[in-house]
Amino acid sequence: MVHRVAVLALDGVLPFDLGIPERVFHEARDAEGRRLYAVSTCSLGGRPVRTSHDFAITVDHDHRLLATADTIVIATQEPTREVLAGGRIPDEVADALALARPDARIVTLCTSAFVLAATGLLDGLAATTHWALCAEFARLFPRVRVDPDVLFVDNGRLLTSAGGAAGIDMCLHLVRRDHGADVANAAARYCVVAPWRDGGQAQFIDHPLPADTGSSTAATREWLLRRLAEPLTLADLAEHARMSVRTFSRRFHEEVGESPHQWITQRRVEHARRLLETSDLTVDQVASASGFADPAVLRRHFNTRLGLTPGAYRRSYPPLRTRALHVG
Numbered sequence: 001m002v003h004r005v006a007v008l009a010l011d012g013v014l015p016f017d018l019g020i021p022e023r024v025f026h027e028a029r030d031a032e033g034r035r036l037y038a039v040s041t042c043s044l045g046g047r048p049v050r051t052s053h054d055f056a057i058t059v060d061h062d063h064r065l066l067a068t069a070d071t072i073v074i075a076t077q078e079p080t081r082e083v084l085a086g087g088r089i090p091d092e093v094a095d096a097l098a099l100a101r102p103d104a105r106i107v108t109l110c111t112s113a114f115v116l117a118a119t120g121l122l123d124g125l126a127a128t129t130h131w132a133l134c135a136e137f138a139r140l141f142p143r144v145r146v147d148p149d150v151l152f153v154d155n156g157r158l159l160t161s162a163g164g165a166a167g168i169d170m171c172l173h174l175v176r177r178d179h180g181a182d183v184a185n186a187a188a189r190y191c192v193v194a195p196w197r198d199g200g201q202a203q204f205i206d207h208p209l210p211a212d213t214g215s216s217t218a219a220t221r222e223w224l225l226r227r228l229a230e231p232l233t234l235a236d237l238a239e240h241a242r243m244s245v246r247t248f249s250r251r252f253h254e255e256v257g258e259s260p261h262q263w264i265t266q267r268r269v270e271h272a273r274r275l276l277e278t279s280d281l282t283v284d285q286v287a288s289a290s291g292f293a294d295p296a297v298l299r300r301h302f303n304t305r306l307g308l309t310p311g312a313y314r315r316s317y318p319p320l321r322t323r324a325l326h327v328g
Contacts, residue, residue, distance in 0.1 A: 002035065002036065002037065002038045003036060003037045003038070003070045003071065003178065004037075004038050004040075004068060004069050004070045004071070005021055005025055005037050005038065005039045005040070005069060005070070005071045005072075005073060006040055006041075006042055006061075006065045006066050006068070006069035006071070006072050006073070007021050007022070007039060007040070007041045007042070007072075007073045007075055008041075008042055008043070008063070008066065008072060008073065008074050008075065008096070008097075009041055009042070009043050009049045009057065009059060009075050010043070010044070010049065010074070010075070010077045010093065010112075010115070011049055011050045011077070011080075012050065012051070012052050012077045012078040012080065013049055013051050013052065013057075013075050013076065013077050014051070014052050014075070014076040014077075014078070014110070015051050015052070015053055015055075015057075016164070017075050017076035017109045017110060017164070017167055018041070018051075018057075018075040018076070020075075020109065020167045020168055020171060021039055021073045021075075021167075021171055022039045022041075023168075023191060024168060024171035024172060024175065024187060024191060025037035025039050025171060025175070025187075026039065027186070027187035027188075027190040027191055028175045028178075028179065028183055028184070028186075028187045029183070029186070029187075030179075030183070036175075036178070036179060036183070040060070040061055040065055041059045041060070041061065042059055042061035042062055042063055042064075042065040042066065043059045043061075043062065043063065044062070044063050044092055044093065044096060045062050045063065045092075046059065046060075046061060046062030046063075052078050063096035063099065064099065066096060066097065066099045066100055066104075067099040067100070067101065069100070069101075069104055070104060070105070071104065071105040071106075071107060071174070072097075072100055072104055072105065072106045072107065073107045073108075073109065074097075074106070074107070074108045074109065074112040074115055074116060075109055075112060076109045076110040076111055076112050076163075076167070077111065077112050077114075077115060078111065079111050079114045079133070079136075083114045083115070083118060083140070084114075084136065084140070086140075087114075087117070087118050087140040087141055088118055089115055089118040089119070093115060094118075094119055097115075097116075097119055103157075104157075105157055105158070105159065105174075106121070106157065106158050106159075107158075107159045107160075107161075107170065107171075107174070108129075108159070108160045108161065109161055109167040109170075110129060110130050110161060110162065110163045110164065110166070110167060111129055111130055111133060111163075113127055113128070113129040113137065113160040113161075114129065114133075114137065114140070116158070116160070117137065117140070117141040117144050118141075121158060122141065122143075122144045122158060122160070123141075123143040123144060124143060124144075124145075125144065125145065125153075125155045125158060126144075126145040126146075126147055126153045126155065127144050127145065127146060127147070127153050127155075127158075127160040128146065128147050128148065128150050128151075128152065128153050128160050128161065128162050129146075129160060129162065129163075130162055130163035131148050131149075131162065131163070132163075134146050134148035135148075150162065151166040151169050151170070152166055152169060152170040152173065154170075154173065154177075159174070165193075168191070168193055172184050172187060172188055172193075175187055180273075180277050181270065181273045181274050181277055182274070182277055182278065185274075216251070216255065217237075217241055217248060217251050217252045217255055217256075218255070219240075219241070220237050220240045220241040220248075221256075221263075223240055224237065224264065224267075225267060228264075228267060228268050228271050228290055228291045229288065229289050229290065229291050230291065231291070231293065234248070234249065234260055234261075237260060248260070264291075265301060266305075268290045268291045268292060268301075269290075269298075269301050269302065269305055271289075271290045271291075272286050272287065272289075272290040272292070272298055272302070272310065273313065275289060275290065276310055276313055276314045277314070283295055283298070283299075283310045283311060283314075286298070286310065287310075298310060
């Protein structure tokens, strides 16, 4: 069954962000090339919407579309004076969001997290938004646990993302959650974007950059990705990069936003996911091929990140054949 996505456009919407759900979900297809999502855009009362730029847009649906959606995406809206003054949104917006089914996902892009937080639905939960407004968000909504250092936060039914391209990451995350890594990777390939940036990866916050020494860990990261099954140590990586362990670790974190251990573990989990979806290897063999010497370690990481055992994940996502080529 096709998953129905309703994108809510409010006044002040950012045009780039408004197009993200349609662009990503449009490319999510099964092995025969059939679309897995149907994306429609709506506004309050079906009225034209003023964007943050010098033009307005018209849509084909009014807010009643939200009542039929499996996933609701609130496109990025510049925070209004009412929200910034007291954390309040117009009754018309609150009433529209109240139409959401109890089992529907609600997703916010960037600063539209302010809108969702104003409904009270995020109280007691973790959330994120654009790093430049995280302090203001925390002030207005003290019951929400704001994390300014991540790309997106998945609370199951409610998801929030940071600014700009983080919305792409979160939409790909949803495709991966719904249909597995192969479908998400294929969608990313057609969108010509990176197939995976973990939600816990740091936002590109405006901190002073380190002095450029002409060295980088990029070549070593690429080298490592071809050797995930090997028991490489931090010292091995530093030696390949021709740096001391201390310099390599510092440089790696500056460039990637997380430690070498965190980054490698995530790459190994992703490799294991792909093997579970596309091969007949046993879980023990998948663990070994992904660089986990002990299958119990793979199971622990799977459970921590996905809430599933490798065996349960494999049953959820049977192997996917290469999908038919399509254009548009």
